[in-house]
Amino acid sequence: MRFTFNDFMFQLFKDVRVDWLGKRRFFIGISIVLMLAGMGTALYRHKFHPNGTEAFNLGVDFKGGTVVTARFKQPPSPEAIRAAIHSAGLSDATIQPVLNKPGEFLIRVPHQGFEASDTQESQAGVDAARAKVKKALNSFGPEAEPTRSLEEDTKAAYKIEGTDAVGQVASKQLRNQAIAVTIAALVGMLLFIAFRFEWTYGAAAVIAVFHTVLVTLGLFSIFQIEINLTVIAALLTLVGFDVNDSIVIFDRIRENRKLYRRMSLYDVTNLSINQTLSRTVITSGLVFLSVVALVLLGGETLRPFSLALLMGIMFGTYDTIAVAGPIMVWWEKKIAAANKVPATNARETGLKPGRGPASGERPRNSVGKPSQAA
Amino acid sequence: MKKKNLLQRSIIIGIVTLAGLYIVIGPHGRRPHLKDLTLSGIKANLAQNIHLGLDLKGGSHLVMRVKVEEFFKKLTEESAIAAQIAAKEAGFDVKEAHAETSGENYRVVLQVADPSKSQEIRDAVEKKADLSDRVGWSFSSSGDTLIWSLTGTAQRTLAESATDQAMKIIDTRINAVGVTEPTLARHGGQNSHQILLQMPGIQDPERVKELLKGQSHLELVHVISPPSPAPHQTYSSEEEAIVSLNSGGRIPPNRRVMLYTERAELTGQDANANAPPPKKWVVIESPAIIDGAQLRSATANQSRAGADEYEIDFSLKQAGAQKFGEWTGANINEYMGVVLDDQVKSIAFIKGQIFDSGQITGRFSKQSADDLALTLRSGALPAPIEYQEERTVGPSLGADSIRSGVRASLLGLALVVFFMLIYYRGSGVNAVVALLLNMVLMMAGLIIFGATLTLPGIAGMILTIGMAVDSNVLIFERIREELRSGKTIPSAIDQGFARAFVTIIDTHVTTIVSSLFLYAFGAGPIRGFAVTLVLGLLVNLFSAVYVSRTIFMWLLSRKGRRVESISI
Numbered sequence: 007m008r009f010t011f012n013d014f015m016f017q018l019f020k021d022v023r024v025d026w027l028g029k030r031r032f033f034i035g036i037s038i039v040l041m042l043a044g045m046g047t048a049l050y051r052h053k054f055h056p057n058g059t060e061a062f063n064l065g066v067d068f069k070g071g072t073v074v075t076a077r078f079k080q081p082p083s084p085e086a087i088r089a090a091i092h093s094a095g096l097s098d099a100t101i102q103p104v105l106n107k108p109g110e111f112l113i114r115v116p117h118q119g120f121e122a123s124d125t126q127e128s129q130a131g132v133d134a135a136r137a138k139v140k141k142a143l144n145s146f147g148p149e150a151e152p153t154r155s156l157e158e159d160t161k162a163a164y165k166i167e168g169t170d171a172v173g174q175v176a177s178k179q180l181r182n183q184a185i186a187v188t189i190a191a192l193v194g195m196l197l198f199i200a201f202r203f204e205w206t207y208g209a210a211a212v213i214a215v216f217h218t219v220l221v222t223l224g225l226f227s228i229f230q231i232e233i234n235l236t237v238i239a240a241l242l243t244l245v246g247f248d249v250n251d252s253i254v255i256f257d258r259i260r261e262n263r264k265l266y267r268r269m270s271l272y273d274v275t276n277l278s279i280n281q282t283l284s285r286t287v288i289t290s291g292l293v294f295l296s297v298v299a300l301v302l303l304g305g306e307t308l309r310p311f312s313l314a315l316l317m318g319i320m321f322g323t324y325d326t327i328a329v330a331g332p333i334m335v336w337w338e339k340k341i342a343a344a345n346k347v348p349a350t351n352a353r354e355t356g357l358k359p360g361r362g363p364a365s366g367e368r369p370r371n372s373v374g375k376p377s378q379a380a
Numbered sequence: 381m382k383k384k385n386l387l388q389r390s391i392i393i394g395i396v397t398l399a400g401l402y403i404v405i406g407p408h409g410r411r412p413h414l415k416d417l418t419l420s421g422i423k424a425n426l427a428q429n430i431h432l433g434l435d436l437k438g439g440s441h442l443v444m445r446v447k448v449e450e451f452f453k454k455l456t457e458e459s460a461i462a463a464q465i466a467a468k469e470a471g472f473d474v475k476e477a478h479a480e481t482s483g484e485n486y487r488v489v490l491q492v493a494d495p496s497k498s499q500e501i502r503d504a505v506e507k508k509a510d511l512s513d514r515v516g517w518s519f520s521s522s523g524d525t526l527i528w529s530l531t532g533t534a535q536r537t538l539a540e541s542a543t544d545q546a547m548k549i550i551d552t553r554i555n556a557v558g559v560t561e562p563t564l565a566r567h568g569g570q571n572s573h574q575i576l577l578q579m580p581g582i583q584d585p586e587r588v589k590e591l592l593k594g595q596s597h598l599e600l601v602h603v604i605s606p607p608s609p610a611p612h613q614t615y616s617s618e619e620e621a622i623v624s625l626n627s628g629g630r631i632p633p634n635r636r637v638m639l640y641t642e643r644a645e646l647t648g649q650d651a652n653a654n655a656p657p658p659k660k661w662v663v664i665e666s667p668a669i670i671d672g673a674q675l676r677s678a679t680a681n682q683s684r685a686g687a688d689e690y691e692i693d694f695s696l697k698q699a700g701a702q703k704f705g706e707w708t709g710a711n712i713n714e715y716m717g718v719v720l721d722d723q724v725k726s727i728a729f730i731k732g733q734i735f736d737s738g739q740i741t742g743r744f745s746k747q748s749a750d751d752l753a754l755t756l757r758s759g760a761l762p763a764p765i766e767y768q769e770e771r772t773v774g775p776s777l778g779a780d781s782i783r784s785g786v787r788a789s790l791l792g793l794a795l796v797v798f799f800m801l802i803y804y805r806g807s808g809v810n811a812v813v814a815l816l817l818n819m820v821l822m823m824a825g826l827i828i829f830g831a832t833l834t835l836p837g838i839a840g841m842i843l844t845i846g847m848a849v850d851s852n853v854l855i856f857e858r859i860r861e862e863l864r865s866g867k868t869i870p871s872a873i874d875q876g877f878a879r880a881f882v883t884i885i886d887t888h889v890t891t892i893v894s895s896l897f898l899y900a901f902g903a904g905p906i907r908g909f910a911v912t913l914v915l916g917l918l919v920n921l922f923s924a925v926y927v928s929r930t931i932f933m934w935l936l937s938r939k940g941r942r943v944e945s946i947s948i
Contacts, residue, residue, distance in 0.1 A: 070565065073576075088778050102438065103774035112441065112773060129569065172576055173566030179548075180905075187902040191894035198893040202886055235905070236836040242898070242909055243840065246891040247847060253890055254854065257883040285850075285857045292799060292853075293846035296792025300839055304788035305781045307435075311836050315843060 019287070022280045026327050027272055027335060033328030037217055044224010051227065062227055065234035065310070066098060067175045069117040072135035075168040077156055081109040082146055094142035097306065098232065113139055114172065128171075136169045175235070184238050188245060192216065195249055203256050206341065210334035211252035214325040218248050222317045236311040244318035247293070251286060251326035256334075258282050271338055275331050290323040386937055389930040396922070397817060403824035404429060429827050431580060433561045433834035435777045439580040442589070443769035446546045446573045448539040451763035452530060453479070455538070456486040459511055459528070461633040461666055463490055466508035472501045475524070477633050486530040488517070495524040502526060536571070542762040543573045550575065550592050550765075552758040557588055557751075560832040560908055575765075578773065580832050587751070595721050595764055596755035598672035598694075600704065600738065602665040603715040604635070608729035612715045614640060614660040621661040636666045640717075640724040641742070662724055664717055669707050671760075674700025676736075678756040680749035683741065690749035692740040694756065701736035709733040720752075777835060785835045789842040796849055804856050806947025810931045811852040811924075818848050818923040825915040831908065844916045850887075851924035855880040856948055869946050873932050877925075884925060888917045 052061035084103050091099045096115055104110040115138065118131040140149055147163025150156045156165040192212050199208035219241060226233055258278035259271075266274060297319060300312035405422045406412055408429060415421045456479040464477035473493035480487040488511065492501055498521050505526075506512040506519075513519065516534020520527045530538075547564065554562050559579050567576035582588060605613035615621035621637045622629060631637055640660045678694040696704060708716070708730050717724045718740050726741045744752065775782070797815070800808040822841060826833065859876030867875060891913065898910035935946070 073567075084774065085778050085780060100776040101778070102441075102776050104441070105438065105772040105774055107771065110771075112771075114776075132569075170568045170572075170574075170576075171566075175563050175565045183902060183906065187898050187906055190897040190901045194894045194897035195890055198890050202889075239836060239840065239905075239909060242906075243843060243913075246894060246913060247843075249890055249894075250847070250850065250887045253887045254883055257886055261879070261882075281861070282857075285853050288799075288803070288853045288857075289846075289850040292796050292849055293843065295795045295799075296789075296842055296846050299792040299795065300785075300788045300842070302788070303784055303791060304839065305784035307777055307781045308785050308788070308835060308839055311839065 019280075019284045022283055024276070024280060026276055026279050027332055030328070030332035033324075034332060037221070037325070037329055040221045041217065041224060044221060044227055047224065048227040059230055062223075063230040063232050065232040066100075066114065066116040067234040068181065070171065070173040070175075071114060071116040072118070072132045073170050073172050074113040074115060074136060074139045074166055075110065075170075076113060076139070076143060076164055076166050077107075077110045078146065078164040079109070079156060080163070081111075084111070086146075087111060087113070087143070090142045090145050091139065094138055096138055096142065110167070115139060132169050132171050136166060140166060184242070188219070188242065191242075191245055195245075199249075199253070199256070203260060204338070206337040207252075207256050207334055210330045210337065211249050211256070213333055214252055214330035215245055215248045215322075217329050218244065218318055218321040218325050221321050222314060225317055226314070231313055232310045234310055236308075237314045240311050240314035240318065244315070244322060248318065248322035248325065251290070251323060252330040254282055254285065255279055255326060255331065271335055275335050279327055279331060286323060286326070290319060294319050386930065386933050389926070389933070393927055393930060397820070400817075400821045400824040403827055404820060430823070431560075431582075431830070431832045433832045433837070434563060434578055434580050434773075434775070435834050436775050436782060437581060438772070438774040438776070439578060439582070440585055441769070441771040441773045442577045442579075442767060443567055444575050444577065444592075444765045444767050446539075446543045446575065446762070447764045447766060448535075448542055448573050449481075451538070451542045452486045452535065453481050454763075456481060456488055456530065457633075458667065459509060459517075460488045460490075462509035463488055463505045463511060463528070464633050466505045467492070467501050469508070470501070470504035472497060472504065478630075479633075484532075484535070486535075488528040490526040492524050492526060498524075498526055539571070539573055543575065545762050546765060547575050549759050549761055550577065553592055553755060554579070554588070556754050556758060557591060558830055559588060560830065561834055561905075574768065587747075589767065591751050591755060593765055593767070594751070594755040595761050596672065596752065596758075597721050597760040598675065598740075598756060599668035599719040600670050601636075601668045601717045601719050601724075602707075602711065603717045603724070603727055604663040604665060605715045607713040608715070609713075612662070612727050612729070614662050616658070616660065618661050621663050624663065634666050636664050637661055638664055638719065638722060638724050640727065662717065662727070664719070664724070668719065669716075670696065670700045670704050672756060673759070674703075675756060675759075676700075678753040680744070680746065680753040688745070690744040690746050691742070692744070692749055692753050692756065693737065694740070695737040696735075705733055705735040708735075782835060786838060789838050792842045793845060796846060800849065800852070804852075804948055807856055807859075810928055811849060811856070813931065814852060814923040814927050815845060815848060817927055818919055819845065821919040821923065822916055825919060826912070829911055829915070831912065840912075844920075848916070848920045848924060851880075851884050851920060852928060854883055855924075855928065859948055863946075863948075870936055873936070873946075877929055877932075881925065884921070888921060892917055 048061040050056070051059045081103075084101050088099075088101050091101065091113060098116045100114045102112045102114070104112060115135040118134040118138075143149065143164055143166075148161060150159035150162035150165035154162075156162055159165075192215060195215070196205075196208040196212045199205075199211055222241065222244070225231075226237070255275075255278050258281055259274055262269075262274045262278050262281075263271070266277075269277070294316070297312055297315045300308055301316055304312055405416075405425050407416055407425050416425060460477050460479040464474050467474045467477075467490065475491040475493055477488075477490045480489055490501070490505070492498060502519060502521075511517045511519075511528045513531075516531050516537070517528040518531050520529070543566070547566065551564055554564070554577070559582055561580055563576070563578040565576045567574040577592075579585075579588070603612055613624075615624065618637055622631060625631060625635055638661065640662045674696050676695045676697045678692055680690050681693050683689040683691045695701075712730055712732065715727055715729050717727045718738065719725065720740065726739075740752075777785075797812050800811045800815075802808070804811060819841070822844065831837075855876055858880045859872050862872035862875045862879075863869070895910040895913045895917075898913075899907050902910065
């Protein structure tokens with residue numbers, strides 16, 4: 007990969023000749039390890055709850071929490087309250103000033119992890135949230151006596167006027183629906199790509215996207231990054247972004263197959279990946295850069311969202327070359343091989359799932375390039 | 381030919397750009413004036429046109445309570461009627477049936493003629509009327525009185541499910557009325573039956589509040605009256621109606637007395653229309669023939685062409701239509717009434733068998749007819765709701781978080797612009813122009829769809845920009861390839877666009893297809909997401925392909941056919 011600068015253009019890659027498919031075992035190995043690690047962690051956490059963790063760290067959107075209503079005599083700035091609450095260890099709390107009742111604030115504290123029903127914070131959780139908020143707010147002065155109002159108690163700086171459990175914002179229904187529509191969207195993609203290319207191309211692209219979503223979710227489980235509604239939105243965005251790369255390469259393969267009729271699909275695929283490499287690196291690089299800016303500078307609130315995007319873009323770029331290409335070539339080769347053997351065997355060979363053809367065992371044919379896997 | 385083509389393209393681009401800019405920074409709903417061109421005028425318009433979400437700007441915070449006691453009361457009343465009918469159908473004589481509510485006790489009381497048969501009656505009733513202890517009714521009896529009371533456990537379960545159902549209906553309504561990015565959650569402890577709704581600043585909060593509260597319980601009922609051609613029987617007071625029942629001043633469980641809000645035009649000339657029509661009461665049969673649960677659709681339509689009066693046309697689901705058809709077929713010339721929230725809205729006699737459609741007439745304004753149709757479609761609330769708390773809240777994100785989020789997004793955008801200019805030099809300018817236009821049009825589209833901008837939304841837009849640049853990268857890389865293979869500049873540009881166009885169409889259509897699936901199978905926020913995605917893609921096709929191409933055409937036409945160099 008040379009970096010050249012000539013008279014009239016900057017050039018990132020020029021005449022690259024990398025045998026990407028030759029490294030498919032390595033790539034697919036990495037993907038399988040990542041997927042297994044993620045799913046394994048999620049299952050392990052789901053079953054054994056190490057340090058009280060769950061399979062996924064679901065945020066206040068999914069689990070609910072407590073709203074504490076506090077009123078101040080001399081209201082501090084929302085920022086000061088936020089700082090006090092955060093330094094008391096409630097980093098995911100949101101603070102909303104009540105505009106039509108000056109001095110009043112709504113402080114929303116996430117689920118405190120006590121035994122509670124699936125969707126609603128228990129009384130113990132509400133009390134724990136109140137105690138934590140009280141500890142944080144005491145840095146502004148003492149709370150009014152329980153029996154006296156804020157005005158009556160001359161020494162008090164604030165009073166907690168109420169605590170209420172709040173349920174999840176995203177209902178289970180929405181959660182299930184997000185999963186269902188993602189699958190529906192993948193099916194839509196599969197059908198369209200099958201219509202424009204071959205159905206093997208569609209399957210390969212969709213498997214690649216699915217892989218990226220799984221790996222991203224797995225990493226969210228491993229690192230216990232909070233999952234909230236914006237993360238779901240990020241995942242839906244990724245599904246669209248990810249498939250783009252695959253289509254760009256497939257498109258080039260379709261074009262090259264017409265230009266180089268003698269060349270094997272294996273070589274055409276490598277060639278096409280190499281030809282579109284500049285575009286892949288530039289586009290993904292640019293999106294990557296802007297997402298890195300979000301991760302580093304976007305603040306706490308945007309972090310789960312931007313991390314989901316970051317992982318998705320990394321794996322989305324990787325999976326086109328590492329997953330979609332090899333699967334498509336392998337599948338096409340299977341079909342071509344099946345078409346050559348007698349019809350009775352064709353079905354079985356063509357549809358049998360599992361490993362790819364072992365090198366050397368299969369007759370050479372015009373589509374696949376044999377003995378590369380060795 | 382080429383020149384003319386270029387001119388035509390430039391005009392189209394000019395118009396779209398101006399329209400987009402006007403939608404984003406122009407005044408809406410009034411005539412523009414010179415002040416709109418000053419910086420403060422632009423800022424003011426921008427603030428008015430773009431709705432900011434709860435996280436950026438705050439909004440209203442409403443706590444409502446589902447009046448579950450009303451739900452129990454109604455359930456008990458309906459069960460009493462059902463119990464009486466069930467006992468009679470099984471051939472037992474019932475002296476009296478009624479529902480009793482006192483405090484937290486809800487009881488169905490049945491007085492039977494023959495106490496020795498109580499066990500048989502109990503069995504018959506529980507089989508037909510859903511009053512068994514499996515669903516939470518505990519049975520007791522003394523003498524000729526059979527009593528079913530709703531247990532505390534059943535009350536809790538039923539209240540929970542009524543609250544959940546109310547929340548679902550409110551969710552549907554709030555989405556249908558176009559409030560985007562609300563927060564809806566259960567509020568308070570297990571027994572508070574409260575719902576918390578936060579919605580970003582909206583045009584008409586009072587209207588939305590009314591609309592959410594609307595119970596919209598629709599029933600089609602049999603009006604007790606001599607059949608047509610005699611006019612339908614009405615009474616001038618509730619007492620008079622009750623007397624007509626000849627049942628000792630009590631309303632038997634299979635009858636109801638209801639206010640009939642007669643249509644104003646029947647009383648005479650339009651001049652009198654503003655005077656309140658005289659109140660009338662009617663007696664109807666209970667239970668209703670069918671209720672709103674059988675509704676398939678409801679739409680608001682003009683009553684007469686040109687009139688400022690609206691009615692609601694509805695149609696019924698298969699099962700309801702069949703029941704309704706059977707009933708109307710058997711009751712030709714009887715009177716039927718449309719009841720909405722326990723008031724008779726209209727009465728008509730049955731000319732012939734009616735199967736699956738009907739109207740709710742009345743002098744509705746367009747707005748109220750639309751709102752009513754919307755709430756009917758979303759389903760009736762299981763119980764009325766009341767507003768308990770109302771606050772106006774500030775943004776949920778601190779000024780510092782908003783600042784860092786916006787700053788990071790702008791930095792991302794700057795990085796993209798910077799890279800495009802360095803890497804593609806002259807053509808990079810082309811891409812940047814397309815990008816800026818893309819942002820303006822995207823904004824304009826979001827304003828048209830009434831979307832609400834949140835901080836993740838802003839970040840998402842930057843991501844869309846990153847993807848939008850992909851089309852330009854594809855085209856430019858292709859042009860470079862064609863140049864390297866020795867083509868002349870005009871033909872490299874032609875070929876580059878033509879080849880890249882196939883790819884761009886494939887990638888865009890794939891995402892559009894998957895968005896259609898999201899739209900078809902998703903609801904609420906997922907649909908909003910799909911709309912935004914498709915909008916971004918269409919805008920991108922216009923800006924990255926059409927506009928870019930035009931800029932190249934313009935460059936070529938300026939330099940003439942024999943261009944020797946191009947900055948790409």
